[in-house]
Amino acid sequence: MWGYQSEASSIYKRMSPSKDSSGSVDGEANSGYMQDNTSLVTADPPWRHSLPHVVVATIISFLFGYHLGVVNEPLESIALDLGFSGNTLAEGLVVSTCLGGALIGSLFSGWIADEFGRCRAFQLSALPMITGASISAISKTSVGMLLGRLLVGVGLGIGPPVASLYVTEVSPAHVRGTYGSFIQIAACLGLMTALCIGIPVKEIIGWWRVCFWVSTIPAAILALAMLVCAESPQWLYKQGRIAEAEAELERLVGPSHVRFAMSDLSRLDKSDANDTVKLSELLYGRHSRVVFIGSTLFALQQLSGINAIFYFSSTVFKSARVPSNLANIFIGISNLTGSIIAMVLMDKLGRKVLLLGSFLGMAIFMAIQAVAASPSVPAYAASYLSVGGMLMFVLAFALGAGPVPGLLLPEIFPSRIRAKAMAVCMSVHWVINFFVGLLFLQLLEQLGPHLLYSIFATFCLMAVIFVKRNVMETKGKSLQEIEIALLPQD
Known part of the structure; x- marks a missing residue:
């Protein structure tokens, strides 16, 4: 699982100092250090140092x-x-009110992450989640419920883009894909926990309030644990806090790898001006292509219908005359299984292969659900096809379309625009997610499941074509190589 030596060694082979010795790491001294310690040049930094920070x-x-x-x-x-x-x-x-709040939060997540740092951004995302969940838990009216969901959404909008940034920036290159998969696995575990905790809701009056109270516990743990987690060395370096960046790198990669990591950090940021990134630069400037790729990936991810499955699977299973409790647990297991497989394959097969296979599988299994909804299919067969197609659809999603975009985008975005570009892409994600959550039940009533699922399957096929034509493979490539390949050179 951790043996990605052949891919990782390239990150250290490319660390010979630049002719420009104006960086914070002295070029000649570093060159001598590297010559005297050639055994370390091709060695991978230990993954155990960064693992606790990624888990938090x-x-x-x-x-x-x-x-x-x-x-x-x-x-x-x-x-x-x-x-x-x-x-x-x-x-x-x-x-959908939660999703609307997430859109608001995502619009500010890039600015918060760049202004206050990644760790503080996590803490600022936890605060509205704790407050909002508490308001929802004690609400007596729909207005109180919607207010609580809105605040929770603001926290959710801030946090996930920062998590993608943070994991990318603190992970050793040889396990960056694996660590990126942790994000999806954690989301699966959260979904399964919510589904399992919700099981007694029909037997115990007011149990839904407990479901909201439970969510305040991990949010509080996140806020407190970030007090002792390492700050992103890239963010510290961009702020001119060189000594702190070096100290955090020592925590993340170990003392013997700090000099090499600082050399690489210097080369990554040497061309980055610490000026303001304007929205027009992201939408129309030289970075517009990568922002377009990232935004479209997130849009197609949501238009595939995956979150309609997560939000309303109980309703769908009920219409198929399948016990929702059991079916929802199986959805969680299917999601988790696919995410674990993706974790193993991410740094072996690569990001693009997983995306292509994932979207193609989703198209096939969504089409099966559309067939199951046809009036000509017998009821007993429709139940099997509907539930089986849904479970396989979730499995296919978890293999690539779920974990890959959140990992791929911080890789293809240059460090100067990374936080704000992620905010733009996540805003697209939340806008479409909002309308899917708001309109799914109405569309299901008006269009019928056969037509609606056919539309979702069509979007999955469109995603296959888009990935094939526009997404490059980033496995084993340095951040500089990715930037050169994607950005037009002046």
């Missing part, structure tokens, strides 16, 4: 998954207790 960062992904699923099973009970039972638009608002 993925708590935000756990919360992301938890809040995606927290209203899945309890939605009917919430609607009954708060007085909007049978109103599909109001039920959709309970889901």
